[in-house]
Amino acid sequence: MKNLRQIFQDERSRESYVFNIAIGASIFLSTLFIVLETVPDLAAYKNTFFIADIVFTTLFLFEYILRIFYTPKRWKYIRSPLGLIDLLSFLPSLLIFVFPPLAGLQELRVLRVVRILRLLRLFRIYKLITLERQKDRGAGVLGLIRSVDMEIYFLAFISTVTISGTLMHLIESKVPGTEFTSIPQGMWFAIVTISTIGYGDLVPITPLGKIAASLTMIAGLILLALLISVVGKSAQTLLFGSPIEDEEKLLSNKLKN
Known part of the structure; x- marks a missing residue:
């Protein structure tokens, strides 16, 4: 109990x-x-x-x-x-x-x-617990935060692709001669749409399918913005260092003196 x-x-x-x-x-x-x-x-x-x-x-x-x-x-x-x-x-x-x-x-x-x-909620809990344990050990957490953020982004991407692919299969599978014969086929369409490649091998025919495809495009733009934010922070730290880390070092030196 x-x-x-x-x-x-x-x-x-x-x-x-x-x-x-x-x-x-x-x-x-x-x-x-x-x-x-x-x-x-x-x-x-x-x-x-x-x-x-x-x-x-x-x-x-x-x-x-x-x-x-x-x-x-x-x-x-x-x-x-x-x-x-x-x-x-x-x-x-x-x-x-x-x-x-x-x-x-x-x-x-x-x-x-x-x-x-x-899974998104479970990853949020995982992030909180991991960061707290790192703080207890006195270890740096900035790199860990970015690593976990990338994991959460990847999970959000997979979730979006899965749900979008499921919707496309559900809507378009009833059309005679459709190519959306399974959820994996719909997921392939979602990946191609989100990545803005657009091969054109799978095209929604029904009005609801086109609406679902439009929502997938919008979700792709949001995911792209999030990716730029997450990767941008990591690139900035790699090239120019982290302002927060510099402040931590400066404060540590002052305390020693």
């Missing part, structure tokens, strides 16, 4: 750190299986994907129940965006298991991919 309380009430505890790593790995694997099960060539592994979904859904369900039970402000958590994302991480699959006829509803099955957004 005490360990469970530390996991959900003290994000900086070792127990919470290990638990969040395990949950993060589960989220990544479950999202990967959701993406792969849409590939026509992998239809033979349908039962494997189904069993894996049961396991991960059960895990996320119990985690959600425990988080509600041990979180001091439970109603605030339930109504918060993070709480809603946690709920969506297992609710679509749970509805399919409880009501089998819903399994044919593609929109509900694809909605499961939203669980990848949970």
Whole structure:
């Protein structure tokens, strides 16, 4: 009971750190299986994907129940965006298991991919814990901050590509003769669009598909701006040094004198 309380009430505890790593790995694997099960060539592994979904859904369900039970402000958590994302991480699959006829509803099955957004929160917790430990050791944290920021950016990029690819597959897969036959195909379109290459091998036809493609373009511009900011800071430090580090050295010399 005490360990469970530390996991959900003290994000900086070792127990919470290990638990969040395990949950993060589960989220990544479950999202990967959701993406792969849409590939026509992998239809033979349908039962494997189904069993894996049961396991991960059960895990996320119990985690959600425990988080509600041990979180001091439970109603605030339930109504918060993070709480809603946690709920969506297992609710679509749970509805399919409880009501089998819903399994044919593609929109509900694809909605499961939203669980990848949970990784952003876990990386934020990871950043806070890592920085605090570095401070306790008396080590520099500037380089670490930039390293973690790059990891968070990469995760945000993957999340954007996955969600955009899922939307494109969901919208365009109903068009006869479509090239968006799977989520990976949609992810390829998202990568080409975000990187502004635009091969033209995949083109949305439906109005909703074009809207989704436009949102992907806007997301790409935002990600590009973030990348310039993150990489720019690292390049500035590499070429000219860090003003903060210079101030720290100056203050240290004054204290010694």
